[in-house]
Amino acid sequence: MxxxxxxxxxxxxxxxxxxxxxxxxxxxxxxxxxxxxxxxxxxxxxxxxxxxxxxxxxxxxxxxxxxxxxxxxxxxxxxxxxxxxxxxxxxxxxxxxxxxxxxxxxxxxxxxxxxxxxxxxxxxxxxxxxxxxxxxxxxxxxxxxxxxxxxxxxxxxxxxxxxxxxxxxxxxxxxxxxxxxxxxxxxxxxxxxxxxxxxxxxxxxxxxxxxxxxxxxxxxxxxxxxLTHQLPVMENLLNYLISACKMEKSFLFDVVSRLYLATDSNPVDMQTYEMCVDMIDVVVDVSCIYGYVVGEERQAGGPLGRNMIFG
Ligand SMILES: Nc1nc2c(ncn2[C@@H]2O[C@H](COP(=O)(O)OP(=O)(O)OP(=O)(O)O)[C@@H](O)[C@H]2O)c(=O)[nH]1
CATH class of the missing domain: 3.40.50.300 (P-loop containing nucleotide triphosphate hydrolases)
Structure with missing residues (x-):
């Protein structure tokens, strides 16, 4: 989009x-x-x-x-x-x-x-x-x-x-x-x-x-x-994802803010959320060292971009 x-x-x-x-x-x-x-x-x-x-x-x-x-x-x-x-x-x-x-x-x-x-x-x-x-x-x-x-x-x-x-x-x-x-x-x-x-x-x-x-x-x-109109669609997609990939839980994250934009319909457990945020921090830190440079700006999200799905 x-x-x-x-x-x-x-x-x-x-x-x-x-x-x-x-x-x-x-x-x-x-x-x-x-x-x-x-x-x-x-x-x-x-x-x-x-x-x-x-x-x-x-x-x-x-x-x-x-x-x-x-x-x-x-x-x-x-x-x-x-x-x-x-x-x-x-x-x-x-x-x-x-x-x-x-x-x-x-x-x-x-x-x-x-x-x-x-x-x-x-x-x-x-x-x-x-x-x-x-x-x-x-x-x-x-x-x-x-x-x-x-x-x-x-x-x-x-x-x-x-x-x-x-x-x-x-x-x-x-x-x-x-x-x-x-x-x-x-x-x-x-x-x-x-x-x-x-x-x-x-x-x-x-x-x-x-x-x-x-x-x-x-x-x-x-x-x-x-405030997100697309939420039901995103939730459905994540439901398909966890059932197809046999995952326990999935979140669609905005990497920059660490907010999650959607999750599947299984209950959210704070510890899982915190673990995912910690993983994002690690990925972003590593990307800051090894990420590629676009123009003047180093992409902290690296090839993963600004959104990430964790399951
Ligand atoms: N313990 C604690 N202190 C907090 C927390 N959030 C903010 N504070 C403190 O609360 C104080 C006021 O925070 P501000 O963000 O300036 O409050 P505000 O509502 O924007 O204030 P105004 O601009 O006067 O309306 C600061 O000293 C912050 O450090 C919190 O979650 N826990």
Whole structure:
């Protein structure tokens, strides 16, 4: 499949591309997630990230199946104005393009333009609400979540709503039991708040995440899959593959981000996923030494390219 875009700026302002909207309270970890998953920032370096002050729009364009915009909102976002500088790290690699710079007429939002609900939610999108699990009580954050869901649903009834119960690591979350209790509590409170706001029909998925392990990649993979139209076809193909080759499990990976774009219908087990990611790391490291050079650029994916099937 060929890319339809002549440049990244054109794609950044394309209203048909799905969006992942990272929202949530200040310091909950939105920018860290973006940097760790898409720009390979080591997790401990996120300690030095500065607060986001304006909506930062990035482009994920690793392959034809992984093309979407990621909007990183400031914690106190409310009908904010669009930034053009996009902060640091815009040219950090192929994974994410630059910030929003296009001035095309009648397309995406322009600098100084007020962003209303239609401007934010008016295209296929996933609202990813990042909740800091270490910042109890969650009352204010959950009120904000319900407000965003109400606004999003009013303009886009098919909006996907996902909550990352984030930072479930460190001394506060040593046992799995504690994590599951936290997830149950948050899910219960979200359901209650949605009922109170007459939004009980809205489906909200919750994931326990941390940038210090693979959970954030697993959760992000699920979101990308929801926004991928070709998912049922890819799943079917992987089902055929494992039955024809007598494999236990298969994933279709985006090598650059380590997200998996599809898997067969057998259940996903975290350890298998982690093992595959480790194998990709080895293959990429070896390719960096022995890979061939295309033009000026050494292809880290080598002859395997940017997508890989592991079984
Ligand atoms: N323990 C832990 N800390 C995290 C995690 N993710 C992010 N952090 C820390 O949380 C702090 C805030 O992270 P940011 O990414 O700047 O948060 P943000 O939501 O973008 O903040 P604003 O831009 O102010 O809205 C940083 O010190 C990160 O290191 C995580 O999974 N676990």
């Amino acid at each position: 060929a890319l339809e875009y002549t440049d990244e700026q054109q794609m950044l302002t394309d209203l048909t591309k799905p969006r992942i909207l990272l929202m949530g309270p200040r310091r909950s970890g939105k920018t860290s997630i973006l940097r760790v998953v898409f720009q390979k920032m080591p997790p401990h370096e996120t300690l030095f990230l500065e607060s986001t002050h304006a909506v930062d729009i990035r482009l994920a364009n690793n392959n034809p199946f992984l093309q979407f915009q990621i909007w990183d909102f400031p914690g106190d976002f409310f009908f904010y104005r669009v930034s053009r500088n996009g902060g640091e790290g815009g040219g950090g690699g192929r994974e994410l393009g630059g910030s929003m710079t296009q001035e095309g007429e009648g397309e995406g939002p322009k600098e100084g333009e007020l962003l209303d609900e239609v401007g934010v939610f008016g295209v296929p999108a996933a609202l990813v609400f990042v909740l800091d699990a270490q910042d109890e009580p969650y009352h204010e954050a959950l009120t904000r979540l319900v407000d965003l869901v109400a606004r999003g649903q009013s303009v886009n009834p098919s909006l996907h709503v996902v909550v990352f119960i984030h930072k479930v690591d460190g001394d506060l979350f040593l046992s799995d039991e504690h994590k599951v209790d936290c997830q149950r509590d948050v899910q219960h409170r979200i359901a209650q708040e949605l009922r109170d706001a007459s939004l009980e029909h809205v489906e909200v998925s919750c994931f326990l995440t941390s940038i210090y392990d693979h959970s954030i990649f697993e959760a992000f993979s699920k979101i990308v899959q929801r």
